[in-house]
Amino acid sequence: MSTLLIELQCPQCGAPAVLEETDRLFSCDFCRVKSYLYSRDYFRYMLPNKAPEDANLLYVPYWRFKGMLFSSVPAGIEQRFIDISHQAVDSDFFSHSLGFRSQALKLKFVAPDTPGYFMKPRLSFDQVISIFEERFELSLPKPVYHQAHIGESISLIYSPYYVKHKIYDAVLNESIPTRPLEHFDLESLPGGPPDWKIKFLPTLCPSCGWDLEGEKDSLALICKNCSSAWQSKKNKLDRLKFAYIPDTGDDMIYLPFWRIKADVSEIKLNSYADLVKLANMPKVIRKEMEEVLFNFWSPAFKIRPQTFMPLAVRMTLTQPKEKLVNKFPDADIYPVTLPIDQAIESLKTILSDFIKPRRIYLPEFDSIEITPKSYLLVYIAFHRRHQELFQPICNYTIRKNQMKFAKNL
Numbered sequence: 001m002s003t004l005l006i007e008l009q010c011p012q013c014g015a016p017a018v019l020e021e022t023d024r025l026f027s028c029d030f031c032r033v034k035s036y037l038y039s040r041d042y043f044r045y046m047l048p049n050k051a052p053e054d055a056n057l058l059y060v061p062y063w064r065f066k067g068m069l070f071s072s073v074p075a076g077i078e079q080r081f082i083d084i085s086h087q088a089v090d091s092d093f094f095s096h097s098l099g100f101r102s103q104a105l106k107l108k109f110v111a112p113d114t115p116g117y118f119m120k121p122r123l124s125f126d127q128v129i130s131i132f133e134e135r136f137e138l139s140l141p142k143p144v145y146h147q148a149h150i151g152e153s154i155s156l157i158y159s160p161y162y163v164k165h166k167i168y169d170a171v172l173n174e175s176i177p178t179r180p181l182e183h184f185d186l187e188s189l190p191g192g193p194p195d196w197k198i199k200f201l202p203t204l205c206p207s208c209g210w211d212l213e214g215e216k217d218s219l220a221l222i223c224k225n226c227s228s229a230w231q232s233k234k235n236k237l238d239r240l241k242f243a244y245i246p247d248t249g250d251d252m253i254y255l256p257f258w259r260i261k262a263d264v265s266e267i268k269l270n271s272y273a274d275l276v277k278l279a280n281m282p283k284v285i286r287k288e289m290e291e292v293l294f295n296f297w298s299p300a301f302k303i304r305p306q307t308f309m310p311l312a313v314r315m316t317l318t319q320p321k322e323k324l325v326n327k328f329p330d331a332d333i334y335p336v337t338l339p340i341d342q343a344i345e346s347l348k349t350i351l352s353d354f355i356k357p358r359r360i361y362l363p364e365f366d367s368i369e370i371t372p373k374s375y376l377l378v379y380i381a382f383h384r385r386h387q388e389l390f391q392p393i394c395n396y397t398i399r400k401n402q403m404k405f406a407k408n409l
C-alpha cells in the first residue's frame with residue numbers, strides 16, 4: 001500500500017515541508033501557523049523532472065484512486081482495496097499508468113506559474129474507475145448487481161514529458177518507445193497553463209475565533225471553546241452538525257459515524273418498521289416502529305474494507321435509538337477521516353447487503369435510486385479492551401489493528 005509524499009512551502013513563512021497525501025491540516029514547524037488545505041475538487045500534483053532547461057514540458061494527467069471497491073454479487077458483498085493510477089487523456093504516446101514512480105518520488109502541488117502545457121483530462125474519473133471495475137468484475141461471480149468505490153484519496157497527478165525527435169519521459173529524462181512521431185498531434189490533446197492552485201484556509205473558528213483542533217488528516221476541525229465542528233466547503237469552513245450518544249465506561253473512545261437520511265426509490269424504506277420487513281428481521285412489528293424514521297449509518301473513518309461494510313450494515317440494522325446530545329463527549333474522540341460524499345457512495349451497497357430476499361430485489365437494483373437528504377455526524381462510544389474496541393449498542397467488536405491509525409486507539 002502506498003502513500004504519496006508532497007513537498008510544499010508554508011504559505012506564511014515559506015519554510016519547506018513534506019506532507020502525506022491525506023494530510024489536510026498543515027502545521028508549520030518554523031512559524032507554528034496552522035492552515036487547512038483545500039481544493040474546489042481534486043488535489044492536483046506533479047512529478048519532478050530532469051528535463052534539459054530548454055525543453056517545453058508536456059504534463060500528462062493521471063487519475064489516482066486509493067480506496068475500497070465493493071461489488072454486490074449473488075452470494076453477498078465482495079470487497080477489495082485498490083491503489084491505482086491511470087492516464088486521463090487516453091493517448092498511446094504516453095504510459096498508461098504511473099507505475100511505482102509516484103511512490104518513489106516527492107510530488108509538488110501544481111501551481112499557476114508552473115511553465116509547461118497541462119493537458120486536460122479526456123477521461124473522467126468515473127470512466128477510469130469503471131475500467132477498473134470491469135477488470136475486477138472478470139474475477140467475480142456473476143452477475144454483479146452493483147459496484148461502489150469509496151476513496152480515501154482521489155487526485156490528479158501530472159507526469160512531465162517532452163518531444164525532441166522522440167518522446168521523452170522527463171521524470172527520468174529518457175526517451176520512451178512509442179508509435180512513430182509523425183502521428184503525434186498535440187492539437188488533439190487540449191491543454192494550457194495549469195489553472196489551479198491549492199488553497200489554504202486559516203484554522204480559526206469562524207464562530208468564536210479560537211484555534212481549531214484536529215489530527216493532520218482530519219476532515220472535521222473542532223473548536224473546544226464554543227463546541228463546534230467545521231468542514232471545508234466552497235472556499236470556507238462550514239459548520240458541521242454533530243452529536244454523540246452518551247455512554248458510561250472507564251476507558252472509551254468515541255468513533256465518528258455519518259447518520260444519513262435518504263429517499264429510496266422503488267421500495268418503501270422510511271421507518272424502522274419498513275427496515276424490519278425489508279431485512280426480514282425476527283421481530284414483531286409494533287405500531288410505534290412506524291413512527292421511528294429510518295437512517296443509514298456509515299463509518300466516518302478509514303478502516304479496512306472487510307470491516308467497513310459489516311460495521312455499516314450492523315449500525316444501519318441496529319438504528320441506534322438512544323438520545324443524542326449536541327456537544328462533544330468528555331472522552332477521547334477519533335478523527336473524521338472519511339468524508340460525507342464517500343459515505344454516501346456506500347448506501348446502495350449497505351442496502352444490497354440486508355435487503356431480503358436478495359434474489360428478488362438485486363436483479364432490480366439498477367432502477368433503485370438513493371437520494372441523500374440530510375446528515376449528522378454522530379460519535380459513538382467504543383470500549384477499549386486489550387486488542388479490541390467493543391460497541392455495546394450494536395454488539396460489534398473491531399480489532400484495533402484493523403484501523404489505519406491504531407496509535408490513536
Ligand SMILES: [Zn+2]
Pocket residue numbers: 010011012013014015028029030031032033
Ligand atoms: Zn511557516
Ligand SMILES: [Zn+2]
Pocket residue numbers: 205206207208209210223224225226227228
Ligand atoms: Zn469556536
